[in-house]
Amino acid sequence: MTVPDPFADLLPAETASPAETVALGRRLAARLQPGDVLALYGDLGAGKTHLVKGLCDGLGIAPETVSSPTFTLLNEYDGVLPVYHFDAYRIERPEEFFELGYEDYFFGDGVTVIEWPERVAALIPEHAVRLRLRHAGGDVRQIEAAR
Numbered sequence: 001m002t003v004p005d006p007f008a009d010l011l012p013a014e015t016a017s018p019a020e021t022v023a024l025g026r027r028l029a030a031r032l033q034p035g036d037v038l039a040l041y042g043d044l045g046a047g048k049t050h051l052v053k054g055l056c057d058g059l060g061i062a063p064e065t066v067s068s069p070t071f072t073l074l075n076e077y078d079g080v081l082p083v084y085h086f087d088a089y090r091i092e093r094p095e096e097f098f099e100l101g102y103e104d105y106f107f108g109d110g111v112t113v114i115e116w117p118e119r120v121a122a123l124i125p126e127h128a129v130r131l132r133l134r135h136a137g138g139d140v141r142q143i144e145a146a147r
């Protein structure tokens with residue numbers, strides 16, 4: 001089944017600074033709907049959290065309040081839509097996601113964004129939009145739809 005790509009005209013993209021990645025996130029945010037799930041793949045420092053800052057900014061959430069929930073697994077922000085920001089980098093057992101009640105978020109009415117989705121691969125819903133961020137030398141980052 002082909003999931004329609006809400007970002008088809010915006011991606012792939014290349015950014016040359018953290019500010020440009022935040023700006024890209026703001027443009028992507030304009031497309032988001034309640035219930036959307038974004039899985040952000042990419043190495044440490046690829047710019048996932050900067051993209052989330054932009055997504056949040058676009059939804060009326062101050063970007064400086066956004067940081068990777070590396071140790072807490074989940075940050076919640078209140079914007080035009082609620083944003084559920086997951087980071088599975090340090091997850092040790094999948095049960096930790098169940099204990100959080102992740103389904104209420106993934107299948108809820110806010111926007112869910114997940115950093116390190118590969119760590120909880122089996123839990124990523126079918127309807128998730130998958131994006132990949134890549135280091136492309138210096139401060140350049142490539143962002144594209146992943147499959």
Ligand code: ADP
Pocket residue numbers: 015016017018019020021042043044045046047048049050051068115138139140141
């Ligand atoms: P991740 O969440 O993928 O680990 P972050 O967004 O936390 O990545 O960090 C990205 C790091 O790379 C920051 O230190 C940022 O200043 C730096 N950086 C350099 N160029 C870019 C760019 N084009 N986009 C995003 N971050 C960049």
Ligand code: MG
Pocket residue numbers: 048049068087115
């Ligand atoms: Mg991060």
